[in-house]
Amino acid sequence: MLLRLAWATLTRHRMRTLLATLGVAVSAAMLLDMVMLSTGMRASLEDLLLSRGFQLRLAPKGTLPFDTDATIPEASEVIRTLRTVPGVTTISPVLGGQVHVEGVQRTISATALGVDPAVQGDYEITNGRSPSAPNELVASADFLQVSGAQVGDTLSVAAGYDSQLRSFTGRRTMTLVGVAHFLYMAAEQRAVALPLETLQSMEGARARDRVSLFMIKAGENENVDTVLKRIETALPRVSALSTETAMRQLDARLSYFRQLAFILGAVSLGVGFLLVTTLVTVSVNERLGEIVVMRAIGVAKGRIVSQIVIEGIAIMVTGAICGLGLGLVTAKYLNSILAAFPGLPAAIDFFLFEPRAAWTALGLLTGAGILAGVYPSWRGASMPIATTLREEAVG
Amino acid sequence: MSEAAGVLVATDLHREYHMGEDLVHAVRGVTLEIARGDYVAIVGPSGCGKSTLLNLLGGIDRPSEGSVTIEGSRIDRMRDAELTRFRLNHIGFVFQRFYLMPALTAIENVELPMAEARVARDARLARARELLAYVGLGGRRDHRPAQLSGGEQQRVAIARALANRPQLLLADEPTGELDAKTGTEMIALLAQVNRDGTTVVVVTHDEELAGAAKRVVHMRDGVVVDDHRQEPR
Numbered sequence: 001m002l003l004r005l006a007w008a009t010l011t012r013h014r015m016r017t018l019l020a021t022l023g024v025a026v027s028a029a030m031l032l033d034m035v036m037l038s039t040g041m042r043a044s045l046e047d048l049l050l051s052r053g054f055q056l057r058l059a060p061k062g063t064l065p066f067d068t069d070a071t072i073p074e075a076s077e078v079i080r081t082l083r084t085v086p087g088v089t090t091i092s093p094v095l096g097g098q099v100h101v102e103g104v105q106r107t108i109s110a111t112a113l114g115v116d117p118a119v120q121g122d123y124e125i126t127n128g129r130s131p132s133a134p135n136e137l138v139a140s141a142d143f144l145q146v147s148g149a150q151v152g153d154t155l156s157v158a159a160g161y162d163s164q165l166r167s168f169t170g171r172r173t174m175t176l177v178g179v180a181h182f183l184y185m186a187a188e189q190r191a192v193a194l195p196l197e198t199l200q201s202m203e204g205a206r207a208r209d210r211v212s213l214f215m216i217k218a219g220e221n222e223n224v225d226t227v228l229k230r231i232e233t234a235l236p237r238v239s240a241l242s243t244e245t246a247m248r249q250l251d252a253r254l255s256y257f258r259q260l261a262f263i264l265g266a267v268s269l270g271v272g273f274l275l276v277t278t279l280v281t282v283s284v285n286e287r288l289g290e291i292v293v294m295r296a297i298g299v300a301k302g303r304i305v306s307q308i309v310i311e312g313i314a315i316m317v318t319g320a321i322c323g324l325g326l327g328l329v330t331a332k333y334l335n336s337i338l339a340a341f342p343g344l345p346a347a348i349d350f351f352l353f354e355p356r357a358a359w360t361a362l363g364l365l366t367g368a369g370i371l372a373g374v375y376p377s378w379r380g381a382s383m384p385i386a387t388t389l390r391e392e393a394v395g
Numbered sequence: 396m397s398e399a400a401g402v403l404v405a406t407d408l409h410r411e412y413h414m415g416e417d418l419v420h421a422v423r424g425v426t427l428e429i430a431r432g433d434y435v436a437i438v439g440p441s442g443c444g445k446s447t448l449l450n451l452l453g454g455i456d457r458p459s460e461g462s463v464t465i466e467g468s469r470i471d472r473m474r475d476a477e478l479t480r481f482r483l484n485h486i487g488f489v490f491q492r493f494y495l496m497p498a499l500t501a502i503e504n505v506e507l508p509m510a511e512a513r514v515a516r517d518a519r520l521a522r523a524r525e526l527l528a529y530v531g532l533g534g535r536r537d538h539r540p541a542q543l544s545g546g547e548q549q550r551v552a553i554a555r556a557l558a559n560r561p562q563l564l565l566a567d568e569p570t571g572e573l574d575a576k577t578g579t580e581m582i583a584l585l586a587q588v589n590r591d592g593t594t595v596v597v598v599t600h601d602e603e604l605a606g607a608a609k610r611v612v613h614m615r616d617g618v619v620v621d622d623h624r625q626e627p628r
Contacts, residue, residue: 293494294496300511
């Protein structure tokens with residue numbers, strides 16, 4: 001009967017209920033987006049960093065991977081040392097650089113990664129194969145689109161531009177053997193990957209036996225932090241970074257983002273709460289006569305409060321469910337805008353949908369619905385019966 | 396009359412309340428005993444305190460002084476939840492403005508007190524149908540209050556008041572919002588309810604309604620000035 005009365009009351013003022021539900025839906029959509037935003041980028045980046053199984057990264061002392069142009073010298077020696085560190089199973093060196101590819105009509109510049117194709121963790125082949133010889137490379141789809149090159153083409157590739165001599169330190173004729181999806185590249189960033197030794201050689205003396213980064217896998221049963229400490233002990237001249245440490249550093253850098261998301265999320269929740277509180281208060285004031293008569297005929301105060309709270313929750317939950325869909329659509333749209341943000345990997349989702357985010361938003365809104373209903377309903381159910389009836393009769 | 400014999404015993408009832416800065420003495424020392432099966436009309440000019448007295452007798456207002464005992468229970472001493480439960484099981488209310496739940500149908504309105512008393516669904520549906528037939532609305536049980544006339548709404552209100560088989564039915568100006576013809580029908584219905592065993596107390600300005608009662612209590616300025624038995628018309 002309680003549910004029946006709550007439902008009947010909500011459907012009695014259909015337009016008002018509908019408008020309130022839509023208002024809550026908009027508020028819920030924004031809340032969901034903010035919850036997704038506050039956790040999405042972090043979770044997405046963590047997934048990205050762990051996507052190829054590398055839990056550790058070594059960068060030049062005092063830097064973050066690819067944060068500066070600094071490189072690690074004596075890379076061969078570092079690799080030899082790393083192989084002696086217990087728990088280290090895979091070492092993937094990466095050198096970042098720039099190459100210039102002579103096209104039919106113009107020269108095209110691209111970000112170049114020098115890698116060990118057998119153990120690399122920077123790209124996934126989508127067409128063709130990985131380089132297996134010093135004069136082979138793979139490129140991103142964007143590179144192919146701009147250059148007009150195709151898998152199997154021979155390209156003239158230059159690197160290491162010397163502005164004093166106005167010439168390249170290295171030039172090779174290379175074969176394009178595959179198309180790759182580069183995991184850490186920004187959207188529409190032209191990229192190629194070639195064997196590490198080839199890029200080091202083309203970049204000249206400044207890159208000889210140098211790398212920008214090592215990516216390292218620890219054994220399955222190894223404690224990553226323990227391996228990290230061993231590496232720091234063995235190689236004090238590099239900065240070792242676990243995914244967890246990277247995430248902590250990211251957290252520090254994204255604190256502004258999260259604060260903004262938190263504030264906007266709180267505002268959304270507040271708006272939803274006020275909306276339902278207003279609706280329930282108006283509804284209770286309209287029904288004071290009915291409410292005190294229910295009390296007079298023996299309906300318990302708690303039951304009346306429950307019925308009105310159910311009305312608030314029903315609006316909140318229905319609005320939240322509608323808002324979930326709306327939030328996902330707006331998140332997708334906003335994600336497509338932010339994905340084009342320069343310098344950020346395209347694979348990062350700012351608004352990553354996680355069931356936890358939806359449950360969090362739904363839980364917060366349901367809680368707000370309960371709170372929104374409790375005060376006005378308790379106030380209404382606590383009105384003195386005789387006095388209220390007398391005032392209702394006069395009114 | 397002893398307390399045991401009376402279904403309702405009110406002793407030295409006072410009710411004062413503030414209206415702005417003024418202290419209003421709405422009921423001043425009323426003592427009243429109502430026997431089981433009686434039909435009492437409380438009459439008097441507007442503002443004499445008769446509705447306040449009815450509210451005190453029904454436990455929807457608390458006396459400033461004095462006591463109210465119904466079926467041996469001191470309702471003026473009960474806590475709010477206990478008193479609510481008592482009203483549910485022992486007292487039926489009928490109001491001048493009907494006060495049905497507009498979102499519910501006639502039968503759902505009658506079911507409401509039974510649902511609160513946790514009567515099983517089948518039993519309360521059967522009882523609600525029986526009561527609506529009793530008040531002459533068997534064919535309009537699925538109508539909402541807005542689809543019913545004033546007289547029909549008041550009949551539903553009476554059916555609702557009788558739902559939990561109360562010993563006592565209290566009605567405050569039950570014909571106040573009805574036309575003469577419908578008012579007469581309502582008077583007949585209340586007399587029937589009384590004949591069927593329910594003690595009825597009505598507050599009214601309506602002479603015809605007062606004339607149908609077995610006993611008439613006259614009030615003026617918060618006190619009982621006359622209390623006599625009569626032959627119901």
